[in-house]
Amino acid sequence: MRKLSMAELNRKTVEEFRQSDKIPVIAVLENIRSAYNVGSVFRTADAFLLEAIYIIGYTATPPHKEIKKTALGAEESVSWKYFKTASQAIEELKDNGYTIYAIEQVQGSIPLHHMEVEAGDKIAVIFGNEVTGVEEETIAACKSCIEIPQLGMKHSLNIATAAGVVLWELVRPRLQ
Numbered sequence: 001m002r003k004l005s006m007a008e009l010n011r012k013t014v015e016e017f018r019q020s021d022k023i024p025v026i027a028v029l030e031n032i033r034s035a036y037n038v039g040s041v042f043r044t045a046d047a048f049l050l051e052a053i054y055i056i057g058y059t060a061t062p063p064h065k066e067i068k069k070t071a072l073g074a075e076e077s078v079s080w081k082y083f084k085t086a087s088q089a090i091e092e093l094k095d096n097g098y099t100i101y102a103i104e105q106v107q108g109s110i111p112l113h114h115m116e117v118e119a120g121d122k123i124a125v126i127f128g129n130e131v132t133g134v135e136e137e138t139i140a141a142c143k144s145c146i147e148i149p150q151l152g153m154k155h156s157l158n159i160a161t162a163a164g165v166v167l168w169e170l171v172r173p174r175l176q
Contacts, residue, residue, distance in 0.1 A: 039070030
C-alpha cells in the first residue's frame with residue numbers, strides 16, 4: 001500500500017467543480033459562532049460535491065480569514081448564499097423542492113442511521129449554534145429532525161464534526 005500522489009487524486013479545479021453536477025444537498029448554517037466551523041463545513045461541502053451552503057443570521061460569510069484558514073479554498077468552489085433569517089432560507093428551499101431537516105435532538109427525531117435517502121432526493125439540513133442548537137422556530141418549519149446517535153457521556157458534537165457525519169450519510173447512498 002502507498003499514499004496516492006496529488007496528481008493521482010484527480011482533484012477538480014474550481015471551474016471544474018462549479019461545472020460539475022452536484023449532489024442535491026444543501027447545508028444550512030444557522031447562527032454559527034465560529035468562523036473556523038463555517039470553513040470546515042465549506043471544506044466538507046466541497047469534498048462531497050454539495051449543491052450549496054446557506055448561511056443564516058450572524059454566521060460569518062466569506063471572505064473571512066478564519067473561514068479561509070479551515071476551508072482551504074473551498075469557499076471559492078462551493079456556492080453559498082446569505083439570509084438574514086432562517087424563515088427566508090426555508091421559504092426559498094421549499095420553493096425549490098427541498099425537504100428540510102434540522103439536525104437536533106428532539107422528541108421523535110429520526111436516528112441518522114434510519115434516514116432513508118434516494119438518489120434524486122433534494123435535502124437541506126440545518127445545523128445550529130454551537131451552544132443553543134437549532135432555533136425552536138426553525139425546527140417547527142422543518143419536516144423533521146435528524147439525530148446523530150451518541151453513546152458516551154457527552155451528548156453533543158462540534159458542528160463541523162456533526163456536519164461531516166450527517167453530510168456523508170446523506171451522500172453515501174447516492175454513490176452506489
